[in-house]
Amino acid sequence: MAVFGKCIRGAALLAGVAMVWAAPAAADTIKIGASLSVTGPASFLGDPEAKTLEMYVEKLNAEGGVNGKQLELIVYDDSADANKARTFATRLVEDDEVVAVVGGSTTGTTMAMIPVFEDAGIPFISLAGAVVIIDPVKEFTFKTPHTDRMACEKIFADMQAKGIARIGMISGTGGFDKSMREQCLEVVGNYGIEIVADETYGPSDSDMTPQLTNIKNAAGLQAVVNPGFGQGPAIVTRNYKQLDIEVPLYQSHGVASKSFIDLAGDAAEGVRLPASALLVADKLPDDDPQKAVVVEYKTTYEEKTGQPVSTFGGHAYDGLMILVEAMKRAGSEDPKAIRDEIEKTSGFMGTAGVVNMSPEDHMGLDLTAFRMLEIRSGDWTLAE
Amino acid sequence: MGKLLSHRLAVPVVIALLVVALSFAMPSNFYYRVAALVWISALAVIGLNLLMGYAGQVSLGHAGFFGIGAYAVAVLPAQFGLHPLVAALAGAVATAAIAFLVGRPILRLKGHYLAVATLGFGILIAMTISNEAWLTGGPDGMPVERLTLFGWRVRGADTWYWISGGLLVIGAWIACNLVASPTGRALRALHDSEVAARVAGIDVARAKLTVFVISAVYASVAGSTLALVNGFVTPDKANFLHSIELVTMVVLGGMGSILGSLAGAAILVVLPQVLTGFHDYEHMILGLIMMVIMIVLRAGIVPSLAAFFQGRRNK
Amino acid sequence: MPELLQFCVSGLTVGAVYALVALGFTIIYNASDVVNFAQGEFVMIGGMTTVFATAAGVPLPLAVIGAILVAMVVGLLLHRLAIEPARGASPVTLIIITIGASIFLRGLAQVVFDKQFHSLPAFSGDTPIRFGGAAILPQSFWVLGGAAVIVVLLWGFFNRTLIGKAVLATAANRLAARLVGINTSFVMGLSFVMSAAIGAIAGILVTPITLTSYDVGMLLALKGFAAAMLGGMGNPLGAVVGGLAVGLLEALGAGYISSTYKDAIAFIVILVVLFALPGGLFGKASVERV
Structure with missing residues (x-):
């Protein structure tokens, strides 16, 4: 009997579900x-x-x-x-x-x-x-x-303009991070830049000093780029300051929200990243064609x-x-x-x-x- | 009725009837898809239930086997041009081999130690899948070739409903036979007391290893099926959270109950779809329902309800 | 050599948190045989409550005390509303109840707090202390010191107070404890409250370093559970050693072998240890009675 009871209940459950789902929709x-x-x-x-x-x-x-x-x-x-x-x-x-x-x-x-x-x-x-x-x-x-490839290109172009040729890379193992890392590796040659240290961290890691210590010790390091999003880049930025690494740090468009600055605190000072004009809406010159849209949003x-x-x-x-x-x-x-x-x-x-x-x-x-x-x-x- | 139900064909027949009966009540392809997901999860859960409910061994690493099955049908056709069915078979064989190799040392551990060892093992598989992007596409996953049978491309949620429903019935049938076999009796003895089983002349290590390998293959086949249904795989399903979800399904439905496996899978697959309307409160309600079910029906849904009706009828 | 020191400090800091979570597991397990997978949520509650209280203008010391109290109340409610009513259920059923509780608490935190990551200002500044070529955050000393104080207090509690001895007696043999007049239900409730407090303190101490959000609990529970098993379930010393060992393994693995597979390295070592010592580092070999 138990089985039939279950079937009936199962059917009733599904019927209930069906009613919840089949909410009437107005045609217009x-x-x-x-x-x-x-x-x-x-x-x-x-x-x-x-x-x-x-x-x-x-x-x-x-x-x-x-x-x-x-x-x-x-x-x-x-x-x-x-x-x-x-x-x-x-x-x-x-x-x-x-x-x-x-x-x-x-x-x-x-x-x-x-x-x-x-x-x-x-x-x-x-x-x-x-x-x-x-x-x-x-x-x-x-x-x-x-695309992540464009972010890499923007970062590398900026590095090239500053004469940076040897960089370290630290990225997360999450989807965004990994995809951007690969895109960066693909285009980095076009800018005459060499990656001298390549480290990763897990999506919910809470301390990246071991990885950054290895990067810091790489010979001839001129800059570090951190493709990643979420809390990882904020911790990387804090650890970066803790270890007193003095070369410039580049983050990606993945950290483009105010909470990154809040989380990284003082350590965020001087960090560079490619992002859309939205973040600097009020600092855009008045004749910038994008200004109206981004300020409104x-x-x-x-x-x-x-x-x-x-x-x-x-x-x-x-x-x-x-x-x-x-x-x-x-x-x-x-x-x-x-x-x-x-x-x-x-x-x-x-x-x-x-x-x-x-x-x-x-x-x-x-x-x-x-x-x-x-x-x-x-x-x-x-x-x- | 009780006698009828204890027949080893009873449970698969009930499940088959359920699959057929529900097909008449499907308003759209979306419902077919949810039901197909229930069947696939239930298949993996039946396998895990053989290990947990009958042999009394916990595994927190079954999502790893699920992942091997799923990635077998993704990687092998893409890299070596194998037919998806051959790939699924290869996945199952590979899973069995891996389970056999790691099963020997791991199954010597007991209780929570076994849980943490299987957990670690599952995490190793999930990490490999997620990190070896050249092979697996990494955390963003990779596409799976559509299944073609005799020149006919298998597609559509309703088709998959029938295929996965059929697999579930077969899986339930094999499980019921296994439980009724001498191995099954040995397993139950081992569940009650390992020492007593050993004294009674049962090769405990062998019995455990057998059921571990079988349950791993269930997970692998379920994983292959899900990958073919989705046409896409991501490492999520090899993740330890999925392992915990599978264990939860076993316990919610009822340890040592094949029908319970289906009930547990149905609850955890259907509930999130029902709760979408609650938005932010979805997770709270899900957690609450899990707790209440376990407190009220502590042996699991099917065994507890069965005992309840049994008791009422005897009065 | 300076990098070795840097790796060790990093590993010990994270490991101290694992150790506290593992201690929480141990206390509850000893008193009630429950493996409490909601243990990580106490860490989250401690961190998040402090963050939101300080953001609302509450001075840090008060916010810390408040957060610990909140976690203790949650721990007590967990025992009274979810574990006590299911008394006598199988251990697996109880584990699923705690998993349900952890999903519930995460859902609750997402509504009460929010879904963002948050940080706390470090208790004594962000200026790293340079020592032997390594840069150590002052907060690391807070974490390590806090963990040490908790371990010493617990030792004193279990060995020097009557209630503590009652808890030990309950752990050893529940029926016998009840027969000599110990209120075992009270002892179990107490163990949940204590574990919750320890978890909350860990969460508060570590938030300035590792940040916190509504969903940090699950992973911590997992690592803490692994640490407790590595040390030997039910052994407080094992929990502490296991936690520190897992933290160190991750940091050294990331530094010297592969940052991509550092979690795998930790678990491989755990597997090897368990194959050699099936009861963990400090566990007793379990004997089944027939």
Whole structure:
């Protein structure tokens, strides 16, 4: 009997689940989906991204929506687990029947979701960094942040200009870190720079002095670069100061949020990194074409959330706006039509820079959109 | 009824009926996918339950075996052009070999020491997968070639629902047979008292090793299946958190209960999908539900409920 | 040679935290046979509560005391609401309850606090002390000193006080302890409260060095558990030695062998030790009674 009892209960459970899921949807809304890493190891990406999407969808709806219809945003938290992201992608396509998706906070979750959206023909704008997302180009997949390869190029160009030729590298073993490390190793030769020490640390390590001691002891060291994101770079920066390493330290665009400066404290002084103009919005000259966009986003975000702006939320802003513009141009909610219009995006001014997409380039950013920043007196400053 | 249920075919038949019955209640492909994930997890959990529930040995490293199975179908076709099914088989054989080699020394340890040794072993596998990016794609994972059978590309959540459901039924059937076999009886003796089992002439080390290897192969096959369903693998599933999740599924559902394995897997796979509406409170509720189930149904869902109904009927 | 000293200081600091977590495991295990996987969450609660209290303007010493009290209350509630009602359940069931508790506490922290990483200012400045070519943070001395004080206090408690002896008696034989009039339920509650306090202190001391966030607990529980097993489950001395050894292995492994595989190096050593000594470094060989 126990077995039948279980079956009945199982069926009842599933029926209950079905009722929860099958929430009625009004026909005159446009459904947009998102699967973001709101909790878990990448929550500092997913959290501001989710807040940004919610904030701006509300704002757009208050202004009358898109094409005369209200937007309906569905956000799931995949906690940076690729398998979960894959399930949510299926859920967005099959169950929620969204017309487009923004998000995928990390490269791992993005890559797991791509096949679902490519099969279903749903446009997908990823917010993750790695170049593999758009290279090779996939029909329905786009992305808004700069690639890790561009960050490497920006850093190495800056080093080259300063006559630095021998550097140490310390990177995390997480997805972002590892992907950027590989991209850096690939392009470093083009700048006549040699990597004399290459160390790594685990994603939740709390002390990197052993690795940095080895780097410090490398002969002829002129600078150190730390591809990484999360708390790792903050600890690296603190340990860097503890060990009194005097050559310049370069961080990546992965630390581009105020919390990095807070966590690293005094040790952050003099650290250089490539990032978008968003971080220095109020320090941009008035004639900078990007100024209006980044100041508007920064003010809105900081007023609504009470937290300092990060470039990660900016990627979500760019993704949503590129999508909305495309829907307006297409004048319909047909996923295929939206996709075609996203690909035609040109001259769009986002927080990451000017976006000019093409059938060969599903990101549309170039190196000029990256600024080299330096941390001085606990704040970002333009180094160029 | 009780007699019927104790037949060794009863449990696989019940599971088969459940798979068929549920297919009529699937509103969309998403539900098929969630159900397929339940079947796959349940397969791995049945294997682990053989080790934990019947032989009384804890493993906190089964996600490592799961990972080997998953990466076998990702790496072997990509690097050597093997057919995914051959790759899955190779993964299972490799898993069995590894389990056999490490099983000998590890299974000499007892209780929590065995737990920490298997934990360490699982972490070694997960670290290798995550760090050897030239082979495995590193932390961001790698794509898996779609399975092609007789020129037909296997795809679609509903297809995978049937395939994984079928695998689960087969897995349950093998497990039930194993439990009823002399090896199974030896295992139960060993669960109750290792010394007594030894005195009774049972080759304890051998019995433990056998079930360890078998349960590792279950995890490997489940891992291969999941990788083929997803068309993508990441190291998450080889991670120790997944090991702990598998152990939790075993205990929640009920140690030594094949149906319990399915119940435990169903709860931990379906619950997060149901709780998405609670956003920030999702993890709190999940933790709370786990605690309450374990406090109220301390022998696990299926054995505790079975005992409850048994007791009521006898009154 | 200066790098050896640097590696050792780094390893001992991290190892001291593992040691305190392992001690927490040991105390609860001895009193109740429960392997408490929520032990790492006490470390998180200690660190996070102090961070948020100081951010709200509470002076550091008060915030520290407050955080320890909060952790103690959580420890007591964990025992009263989750462990006590399941009394008599199998050890595995109890472990799953503590895993559930750890998921719950992490979820709670994510709502009560936030999902960001946080830091505390170091107690006596950030200027490293140069010694024999190594640069040592003053906070490292706080961590090591704090751990040493806790170990000495615990030793005194168990050997010099009546309650401490009651705890030891309960650990040795629960039924016999009850027969001589020891309130074993009180002793178990006490062990949870003490473990929680130790975890919280570890979290507070180490936050200025390692930072903290709502989800640091799981990994610490894992490392602490491994450390306790390396030392021999149930042996406080083993827990301390095991914790320091794991920390040192990680730092030396990262410094001399491979920073990518340093966690693996620690676990390989643990496996080798357990193969040679199946009861850990200081454990008694277990004998099964028939």
